[in-house]
Amino acid sequence: MNRRSFRDDLAFGWPRLDAPTAKEIASRLSQSRREFLRTTAGLALGAGLGRSSPFLRGEAIRKKRKTIVVTFGGGARDQETFAPEGQENIPHLINELAPQSSFFTHVTNQGILGHYVATASLTTGVYETLNNFAAVPPEHPTVFEYFRKDLRRPASDTWVVAPSNGFNRIGESDSRAYGPGTGAAVILPKHLLSATASGATEDLDHLLRDNYETPFYTPQIGGGEFELQQLVSILRLSVADFMAHARTLSSPDELSVYIAKRLMQQEAPSLLWITMHDIDVAHSGAFSLYVEGIRRTDRLCAELWKTVQSEPEYAGNTTMFILPDFGRDSDFEPGGNGFQHHRTGDAASRTTWMMALGAGVRPGVVFDDPLQSVDLVPTLGAMLGFTPAESKGRPIKEFM
Amino acid sequence: MQPSELQAEQFSGYPPEAKRVVLAHLEALRELPLIFIPSLLREVIDYDFKFPAERSAIDGELALLSNSSQAQRHDRFQAFERLSISENLEQSDWINQPAQFTERLSAYLWSTHQLDAFRAAATEYGARLQSEMPSDPLPTRRLGIAVIGQGVTSFDGRLFKNLREHGTYFNQIKPERGLDLLLEGVAARSKAYPVPYGHWYVEGGQQSSHSSLLTCISYKSLEPTREALLRNVRTEIEKPGMGPEELRTHLARLTPSDLGMNPGGNPVLDRFQLKVLTEGSGTQIFSTTFAQWTAREVLRRAQALTLLVRFAPRQRQRPMNELLSSSQGDSEVDPLGSLIDADMASYYHWINQQRLTGYDRSAFLVWFEGHNEALVVAPNLPRGTTSNSAFDLGQLLLLATS
Numbered sequence: 001m002n003r004r005s006f007r008d009d010l011a012f013g014w015p016r017l018d019a020p021t022a023k024e025i026a027s028r029l030s031q032s033r034r035e036f037l038r039t040t041a042g043l044a045l046g047a048g049l050g051r052s053s054p055f056l057r058g059e060a061i062r063k064k065r066k067t068i069v070v071t072f073g074g075g076a077r078d079q080e081t082f083a084p085e086g087q088e089n090i091p092h093l094i095n096e097l098a099p100q101s102s103f104f105t106h107v108t109n110q111g112i113l114g115h116y117v118a119t120a121s122l123t124t125g126v127y128e129t130l131n132n133f134a135a136v137p138p139e140h141p142t143v144f145e146y147f148r149k150d151l152r153r154p155a156s157d158t159w160v161v162a163p164s165n166g167f168n169r170i171g172e173s174d175s176r177a178y179g180p181g182t183g184a185a186v187i188l189p190k191h192l193l194s195a196t197a198s199g200a201t202e203d204l205d206h207l208l209r210d211n212y213e214t215p216f217y218t219p220q221i222g223g224g225e226f227e228l229q230q231l232v233s234i235l236r237l238s239v240a241d242f243m244a245h246a247r248t249l250s251s252p253d254e255l256s257v258y259i260a261k262r263l264m265q266q267e268a269p270s271l272l273w274i275t276m277h278d279i280d281v282a283h284s285g286a287f288s289l290y291v292e293g294i295r296r297t298d299r300l301c302a303e304l305w306k307t308v309q310s311e312p313e314y315a316g317n318t319t320m321f322i323l324p325d326f327g328r329d330s331d332f333e334p335g336g337n338g339f340q341h342h343r344t345g346d347a348a349s350r351t352t353w354m355m356a357l358g359a360g361v362r363p364g365v366v367f368d369d370p371l372q373s374v375d376l377v378p379t380l381g382a383m384l385g386f387t388p389a390e391s392k393g394r395p396i397k398e399f400m
Numbered sequence: 401m402q403p404s405e406l407q408a409e410q411f412s413g414y415p416p417e418a419k420r421v422v423l424a425h426l427e428a429l430r431e432l433p434l435i436f437i438p439s440l441l442r443e444v445i446d447y448d449f450k451f452p453a454e455r456s457a458i459d460g461e462l463a464l465l466s467n468s469s470q471a472q473r474h475d476r477f478q479a480f481e482r483l484s485i486s487e488n489l490e491q492s493d494w495i496n497q498p499a500q501f502t503e504r505l506s507a508y509l510w511s512t513h514q515l516d517a518f519r520a521a522a523t524e525y526g527a528r529l530q531s532e533m534p535s536d537p538l539p540t541r542r543l544g545i546a547v548i549g550q551g552v553t554s555f556d557g558r559l560f561k562n563l564r565e566h567g568t569y570f571n572q573i574k575p576e577r578g579l580d581l582l583l584e585g586v587a588a589r590s591k592a593y594p595v596p597y598g599h600w601y602v603e604g605g606q607q608s609s610h611s612s613l614l615t616c617i618s619y620k621s622l623e624p625t626r627e628a629l630l631r632n633v634r635t636e637i638e639k640p641g642m643g644p645e646e647l648r649t650h651l652a653r654l655t656p657s658d659l660g661m662n663p664g665g666n667p668v669l670d671r672f673q674l675k676v677l678t679e680g681s682g683t684q685i686f687s688t689t690f691a692q693w694t695a696r697e698v699l700r701r702a703q704a705l706t707l708l709v710r711f712a713p714r715q716r717q718r719p720m721n722e723l724l725s726s727s728q729g730d731s732e733v734d735p736l737g738s739l740i741d742a743d744m745a746s747y748y749h750w751i752n753q754q755r756l757t758g759y760d761r762s763a764f765l766v767w768f769e770g771h772n773e774a775l776v777v778a779p780n781l782p783r784g785t786t787s788n789s790a791f792d793l794g795q796l797l798l799l800a801t802s
Contacts, residue, residue, distance in 0.1 A: 085561065129511040133644040254609065281717075285682035285689030288740035289717055331751060335519075338748055340681065347513050357498045 001340060003252065030106035030368055033082045033353055041101060045399060046367035050123060064288040065359060066318040067380060070301060071122060073163055074280025075324040075352055076294045077339060078122035079106045079331075082353070089294045092302035093355070097322070102359035103366045108325040109350050109373040113342045118325040118373070119275055125377030125391025129304070137169040137179075143377045144184035145172055147271050150386035159269045163252055163262045163277035171306045175390070184273070189262070191254040193246055196239050206217045235262045246324045250296075253278040257300045261307050268313035271384075275325075276300065284339050308358065309312065319361060321376065323354035356399075367398050401490070402429050418447040421462065430467040431473055432488060433480045435505070435518075440497035450669040451597045453703040460533045461648065476528065479521035479597050483514050490593060499652050503645075535669040535757045539593040542762040543801055544753045545582055546695075548742035549768045550605065551735040559739075559768055560749040560775040565784045567764070567777030574792040575770050578600050579608060581794035582708060582767070585801075589613030589706050597668075598705040600698050604691035604742075605712025615702075617673060617694055619687040619712065627660040629677055651678040672701070686714040688738050691743035699752045709787050710769075711742035711751060737766075763800040767793060776800045 024292035080086040087094055111121045114132030121128045122141040143157045160171050168191070172183025174336030231237050249255050253276040260274050276297055282290035301322055308314045330348035342349040354371070357363070360383075381388040382395040406429055408545060411422050422429065443450075443458055444592065450458070468476065487509055496715055509515040512767040560569060583601070590599035590613035601610050603618035621659045634648055636642055656670040657663065676697060682689035688711055713733035746766040753762055760771060763778040774793075778800045779784075791799065 110513070127513070189465060190762050283681050284740050285680075285684055285692060286714065286717070286737065287744035288734075288737035291740070332749070334755065335694070339744075 005092070008031070008364065009232055010129065026249055028349070029205060030370075033103075033105040033366075041362045043098060044364065045368045046362075046365040050168060064270070064317050065384065066268075066270050066314050067176070068304070068318060068320045068383065069122075069376070069380075070278055070304065070320065070322045071119055071273075071275045072297060072324040073119060073275050073277040074282060075342060075349070076249070076290075076297075077328050077330075077348060078278055079312045080291060080339070089291055090298040092298045093322075095361070097305060097355060097357060098304050100361075100363045101355045102361050102363070104354040104356070104371055104396070105366060105368050105397075106370045107323060107352050107354050107373055108370060109352065111294045113326050115277070115280065115325060116170070117333060119162075120170055122323075122325060122376055123273070123372055125374045125388050125393045127374060127392070133166065135166060135169050136174075138173045139175070141173045141175045141269055142171065142183050143380055143387070143388065144273075145175070145178035145182045146270065146377075146381060146386045146388045147384065148184075151384070153270065155181075155185060156267050156315075157268065158268050158271040158273075159263050160184045160186045160275070161174065162186055162188055163256060163258050163273045164188065164190060167275065184265075185273070187259055188287060189259045190252050192228060192231065192242070193255065193258075195241055196231075196246075234266060236264060236266050251293075253279050253296060253300055257304055259303065264307060264311050264314060268311075274304070282339050285337070287339060290339055305357070307387040317359050319358040321354060321356050323373070323376070324352045325373070325388065327352045362398075369397075371396060401494075403406050403432050405433055406430050406495075413496050414445055414512075415448040418445050418644055418734050421447050421458065423464040426465050428462065428464065428468075429505075431470070432465070433477050434494075435485050436477060436480045437750055438494040438501040438505070440498075441495065441650040442502055446671070449668050451668065451672075451702040453597075454701055457533075461529060464532060464746045465476060474524065478556050479517070479524060482522070483509075483645075484512070500649055503648065503652075509554065521713065537666070538758045538761075539595070540705065541801060542704075542753060542756060542758050543586075543589065543682055544699075544762070544764040545586070545706075545708040546742070546746035546749050546764075546766040547579060547582065547708070547769050549735075549739040550711060551713045551733070551741045552698065552768075555736070555739060555771075557740075559743055560746070560766060562744075563750060563764075563766065563775050563777060564736045566750070567775050567783060567785045568781045570776065570789065570796065571700050571772060571787050572784060572790040573767065573772045573796065574711065574790060575772060576792065577711075578767060578793040580768065581792060582765075583608060583798040585794060586708050587613060589801075590614055595705055597702045600702070600704045601708045602691055602694045602698065602709045603711060603712070604687040604714075608710075615669065617676075617691050624663055625659050625673065625695045626677060629654075629684060632659065652719070654678055676800060677698055680705060683756060686741075688714045688741035688745060688758065691742070691746060695745070695749050696752050699749075699756060703756055705751070707753075709745075711738060712747065713738045714741065729761060765797060765800050769795075786795070 078086065081090050109118060111118060112129065112132065113126030116131055117128050117132040120130060120138040123142040124138045124169060125143070125146070126140040127140050130136050130139065144160070147153060147158055148155070160167075162170060168186050168188055171186040172179060172181070174313045211283070228239070230243055232237060245258060249258065256274060256276060260272065260398065263269060263272065278296050279293035281293050305320060308318045308320060322370070326342060327349045328339050328342050330343045330346055331338040333346040335345045336344040336346070356361065372393055374391065374395050376393065377391045378393045378395040379399050381391070383399060408426060411419050414422060414438040432440070438597050440461070443454070447455060447458060467472070483559060486487070489501065489505060489508060492501055492504070528568060529589050573590045578794060586599060586601065587610065594613070597615055599614050601607070601614045603616065603620070605618070607616055607618040612675065619707040622755045632654070633647070636647055639707055656665070656667070657675065661674070662668050674693050675682055676690070680693035683693050691709050691711050697709060698704050698707055713735040714733040716732045726764070751766060755757070761779055763776070765774065765776050774796060776796060776799065781799070782801070
């Protein structure tokens with residue numbers, strides 16, 4: 001979220017340079033990703049392919065279909081990822097996942113660039129305007145509520161694994177037609193860890209940071225969160241085992257992926273949403289830590305995909321989407337400080353990408369058509385057979 | 401309240417110089433749109449604690465606005481006037497709390513999807529302002545120096561990646577007495593071209609011996625202030641009703657004396673240091689972030705003619721919760737991570753320097769401390785090339801500035 005005066009921009013104008021427009025920058029980012037994927041990962045351009053749906057249809061197949069959405073709370077810029085100089089940071093995405101995926105090079109987020117509100121917008125298909133730093137539910141129905149109501153699915157069939165206390169209300173909305181009890185349960189692994197390790201967290205504190213944007217503040221949570229006792233009843237995990245495993249992990253996202261895998265093994269939800277957050281350490285201003293976060297996220301995405309292949313409930317029938325919630329400021333945007341924040345609303349901070357892979361996805365194809373991040377929910381609706389009535393996005397035609 | 405209703409007595413709470421400036425231009429201020437004026441007052445209210453370059457910019461902007469015709473003013477502000485603001489904002493005390501207004505305005509613009517339009521209006525306004533305000537010629541070319549990698553014995557990676565296309569890479573530099581030679585060179589410039597707050601030495605660790613003509617800020621010397629700030633934050637976040645926005649407002653109101661800064665100190669410099677610590681994200685925790693952000697602010701605000709920044713190893717990453725509650729002393733450091741941080745920071749140093757007047761004549765030097773690698777960007781040196789010349793740092797500095 002931007003909390004600065006525009007006069008910070010004025011003092012640093014670029015009157016001497018021919019600044020490209022936001023549209024031109026977004027287009028260049030998109031082209032850069034496309035060219036890189038074509039030359040390095042050998043992907044084909046999607047525009048030249050036929051439009052017939054790659055997805056299998058039929059109610060029986062829909063019932064077995066699993067969908068996993070992985071979002072990054074904390075975008076990574078092209079120069080640290082898909083641009084040639086950034087490729088060393090994402091070997092798994094480039095070499096393992098991209099060739100199997102349909103890759104969308106140009107996804108725009110026109111909403112508020114705060115991680116909770118942006119992720120909430122991704123789940124509702126509407127650019128939400130809630131307070132990014134308050135534990136409040138989205139105003140509009142979430143994908144989890146549409147999914148459960150329209151398809152008559154039980155609560156156990158959809159879960160959210162989220163990074164911090166601020167995300168604990170993301171599973172269900174304020175909507176009268178849906179609301180409490182009709183959405184997804186939210187697991188906050190760090191909150192679980194904190195509760196588990198109460199009074200003995202000295203060597204685990206490095207996992208408990210709530211939010212890199214407001215590092216001094218951790219919102220209280222209330223209502224709807226996954227309780228400690230459910231570790232045993234749902235995840236079949238003793239507190240001692242949970243703690244022992246946590247002691248082997250180096251980051252909160254590793255803990256999130258561990259919990260997600262456990263959920264896949266024990267509950268096998270059909271719709272699983274995981275939000276990662278390590279990259280957002282960039283807000284501390286330490287470039288090396290930001291790059292380290294990108295490399296870890298790259299590894300964890302591949303690890304999750306391998307789990308999909310090895311779990312009988314998921315192998316062969318799972319579609320996985322990977323997308324950052326938005327980008328980060330350009331080095332040349334006068335109102336920002338480069339990679340550190342996403343405050344300016346410039347093209348680099350609003351433009352990102354999406355990767356889809358797995359069941360029904362045409363592999364090795366790059367699509368350049370501009371998408372909006374709110375298009376994800378209607379796309380999921382079209383794929384899975386529910387109607388996101390209040391979503392403002394449009395289903396992505398390549399999936400139709 | 402609308403700007404047209406402004407009265408002189410409403411500025412009685414402003415510091416003396418700020419009040420004088422406002423009253424001299426009150427008539428022009430009454431003509432400005434409400435969505436714009438608090439961001440101008442936000443600068444003016446701190447006039448007494450501004451650097452000379454900032455005062456000059458405020459004076460110039462206000463003079464320009466005062467001398468504009470009604471048609472010119474309309475033309476200048478029409479993009480702002482097309483935007484809406486809330487009644488709550490209109491009714492807030494934007495005269496005495498302009499910073500709070502602009503923070504709330506920012507949130508409002510995001511939530512009403514007007515941010516991009518506001519940004520476009522601001523960019524246009526700023527570009528026009530810069531084109532209309534005369535700038536004095538610099539007494540000499542601007543010089544930036546970054547010293548990175550303190551404490552790193554060897555590094556296999558490729559340094560200065562982002563800067564190589566802009567300058568000459570030197571791989572046979574003689575490192576002996578390198579920092580001393582650079583500081584001597586900077587001191588000579590400050591003596592030859594005496595400009596208030598024109599020549600700076602920003603140190604990410606413990607400051608080295610340097611000329612008293614340099615304005616110096618160091619991470620180490622601010623340790624008591626940083627600790628006082630973290631104690632202050634801890635106390636605040638335990639108060640009922642405290643949230644991120646409230647905490648930010650609280651930090652914006654802190655004064656140097658609240659954090660025990662030297663009462664007899666330099667009020668301009670003390671305010672600057674306070675703002676580096678309260679407005680810069682991560683500056684309280686990581687010395688590399690402190691040095692990078694300070695350099696950015698020195699260039700943006702003081703428009704330094706000379707700026708030498710030396711990076712020191714930052715602490716190894718530890719959770720902020722632990723850092724906030726820890727009373728332990730120095731922690732383990734991360735020299736290699738700090739080198740990577742500083743390498744990127746030196747690129748930002750150069751970018752920020754290029755945003756200032758005289759950019760086409762400016763020089764920039766970055767050196768891997770204690771090693772034989774350096775890079776110079778200067779109008780007289782070729783770009784994207786490598787030199788095997790065996791210069792010491794004094795010779796390299798001369799080459800950059802001659």
